[in-house]
Amino acid sequence: SNASTHVDVDAVVVGAGFAGLYAIHRLRGDGLSVRGFDGATDVGGTWYWNRYPGARCDVESLDYSFSFSPELEQEWNWTERYASQPEILRYLQFVADRLDLRRDITFGTRVDAAAFDEDSVTWTVRTSSGEEVRARFLLLATGPLSVANVPSLPGQETFAGRTFHTGGWPHEPVDFTGRRVAVIGTGSSGIQVAPRIAEQADHLYVLQRTPNYTIPAHNFTWEPDALAEAKAGYRERRARAWQNAGGSPNPAPTQGTFDVDEAERRRIFEERWAVGGARWLRTFTDTTSDHAANAEAVAFVHEKIRERVRDPEVAAKLSPTTYPIGARRVCVDTGYWDTFNRGDVTLVDVREDPIEGLEPAGLRLRSGRVVEIDDLVFATGFDAMTGAVTRLDIRGRDGRQLRDEWAEGPRTALGIAVAGFPNLFLLNGPGSPSVLANMVLTSEQQVNWVADALGYVRSHGLAALEAEPAAQDAWTEHCNSLAEHSMMFEADSWYIGANIPGKPRVLMFYLGGLPAYMRACDEVAADDYRGFVKVPADEVESA
Numbered sequence: 001s002n003a004s005t006h007v008d009v010d011a012v013v014v015g016a017g018f019a020g021l022y023a024i025h026r027l028r029g030d031g032l033s034v035r036g037f038d039g040a041t042d043v044g045g046t047w048y049w050n051r052y053p054g055a056r057c058d059v060e061s062l063d064y065s066f067s068f069s070p071e072l073e074q075e076w077n078w079t080e081r082y083a084s085q086p087e088i089l090r091y092l093q094f095v096a097d098r099l100d101l102r103r104d105i106t107f108g109t110r111v112d113a114a115a116f117d118e119d120s121v122t123w124t125v126r127t128s129s130g131e132e133v134r135a136r137f138l139l140l141a142t143g144p145l146s147v148a149n150v151p152s153l154p155g156q157e158t159f160a161g162r163t164f165h166t167g168g169w170p171h172e173p174v175d176f177t178g179r180r181v182a183v184i185g186t187g188s189s190g191i192q193v194a195p196r197i198a199e200q201a202d203h204l205y206v207l208q209r210t211p212n213y214t215i216p217a218h219n220f221t222w223e224p225d226a227l228a229e230a231k232a233g234y235r236e237r238r239a240r241a242w243q244n245a246g247g248s249p250n251p252a253p254t255q256g257t258f259d260v261d262e263a264e265r266r267r268i269f270e271e272r273w274a275v276g277g278a279r280w281l282r283t284f285t286d287t288t289s290d291h292a293a294n295a296e297a298v299a300f301v302h303e304k305i306r307e308r309v310r311d312p313e314v315a316a317k318l319s320p321t322t323y324p325i326g327a328r329r330v331c332v333d334t335g336y337w338d339t340f341n342r343g344d345v346t347l348v349d350v351r352e353d354p355i356e357g358l359e360p361a362g363l364r365l366r367s368g369r370v371v372e373i374d375d376l377v378f379a380t381g382f383d384a385m386t387g388a389v390t391r392l393d394i395r396g397r398d399g400r401q402l403r404d405e406w407a408e409g410p411r412t413a414l415g416i417a418v419a420g421f422p423n424l425f426l427l428n429g430p431g432s433p434s435v436l437a438n439m440v441l442t443s444e445q446q447v448n449w450v451a452d453a454l455g456y457v458r459s460h461g462l463a464a465l466e467a468e469p470a471a472q473d474a475w476t477e478h479c480n481s482l483a484e485h486s487m488m489f490e491a492d493s494w495y496i497g498a499n500i501p502g503k504p505r506v507l508m509f510y511l512g513g514l515p516a517y518m519r520a521c522d523e524v525a526a527d528d529y530r531g532f533v534k535v536p537a538d539e540v541e542s543a
């Protein structure tokens with residue numbers, strides 16, 4: 001029987017960010033032996049790597065923290081409404097200490113490959129240090145935004161200055177004093193880093209190809225009394241979040257844009273704008289589903305930009321006009337538009353005059369203009385959702401490569417499992433809500449689902465669970481049909497793979513919201529893992 005099949009550990013967990021850390025904790029609690037791996041020197045995942053100045057979460061700190069332990073909730077004190085990267089990293093280090101997670105994690109070591117052995121129903125994982133680890137279960141907590149996208153610009157090696165990518169920032173603080181700096185990219189990372197660099201640099205050039213909608217965070221420092229009061233209501237706050245499509249404790253909108261007259265609409269928009277943050281997009285029920293409603297929100301944001309940015313030409317360039325608000329991720333900023341009122345900041349429109357390459361002195365544009373700089377910051381994003389999985393050499397049944405299976409776009413059952421890859425589980429994978437909801441909650445929910453599934457495998461004397469192709473097709477089609485009825489294809493973005501040349505254009509998320517997703521997962525589990533092959537243990541050869 002498989003009980004005698006030799007494995008080094010029950011489960012390997014790849015990645016030590018939020019999902020990986022909770023997976024190690026939960027599986028260990030279930031009595032499994034676990035080994036975690038991470039290429040970083042410590043825990044943190046995305047919050048380990050994205051150390052650029054201004055890096056901050058766009059989900060409020062009280063919500064962007066583990067919910068599974070009321071003790072952890074009460075012991076930790078957030079200092080700001082929106083936590084900065086150093087504070088989130090300290091929080092994850094605190095969790096790792098408190099739960100003694102590091103003893104099961106090998107740091108500075110990447111997992112490069114994993115091969116499934118059909119006879120023993122085990123995974124053999126190979127690491128960057130050359131170690132091979134055999135496990136029954138393989139969990140990929142590799143992160144949706146962990147592989148940097150660095151455009152290859154002709155002449156890059158000739159550039160005389162320093163270059164950085166926001167997603168792999170040095171550990172020592174970078175000093176921009178007295179330097180001319182260019183930031184390429186105006187997504188969340190560029191919009192966060194630009195104001196901070198501008199404060200230091202001699203001159204900052206912001207190279208914008210596509211303007212993004214951004215909403216001021218109106219961040220604040222928690223007063224002890226207010227924080228204590230918020231924490232006293234933590235359990236209720238969490239209960240509300242689990243029932244919200246985005247995993248947010250804030251009430252869902254109840255009114256449509258045109259249920260109120262223009263004056264009232266403006267009043268409501270203003271009131272909510274003053275609250276700050278991405279929830280502004282949820283002021284009315286129909287902003288991301290109805291184009292006329294969307295246009296009202298867009299007009300309001302344009303007005304805000306004109307009010308804030310002194311140079312009307314710059315204001316116009318900062319205003320997105322070619323796609324609906326919400327079709328790409330809405331950014332949340334602190335002082336972004338104000339940055340362009342500084343005399344030492346220049347917005348460069350590289351849609352109009354594209355970057356042609358680098359030369360020793362800086363960036364050469366198509367017009368022949370050279371933007372002379374000392375430092376270049378790539379805020380150019382990530383090979384999102386699939387990149388961290390497809391760069392691994394993962395071989396399932398018959399030696400099938402996962403990256404080949406996903407050549408036309410990722411296909412999963414529930415965003416968690418892949419046909420032909422028994423006992424392999426994705427966390428926040430394509431086909432799950434992932435970053436469209438509060439990722440800490442989605443991580444907990446998926447880890448819990450996977451841990452329960454492993455419990456089922458063991459208690460039923462099975463060797464493995466494996467997604468049936470039909471269930472995978474049905475889930476993938478369900479995701480695609482939700483996507484078709486959304487505005488997501490009306491803008492090029494990493495949501496649909498449009499930021500990476502040659503990447504298939506599919507929306508890589510489940511759009512039905514967290515509660516519906518949880519119901520779908522729970523129904524599958526309750527129905528004896530409907531849509532999953534139960535691989536029996538008696539067919540397994542002892543190794």
Ligand code: NA7
Nearest residue numbers: 151184185186187188189190209210329379380381382494
């Ligand atoms: P994003 O949102 O993918 O933004 C990347 C930015 O870089 C975006 O403005 C791109 O312009 C720009 N970009 C990328 N390649 C180039 C080239 N070759 N030339 C000029 N401009 C370029 O990444 P972020 O890191 O900001 O945010 C990712 C997520 O992390 C974010 O949504 C949060 O969830 C956290 P484009 O729009 O493609 O014209």
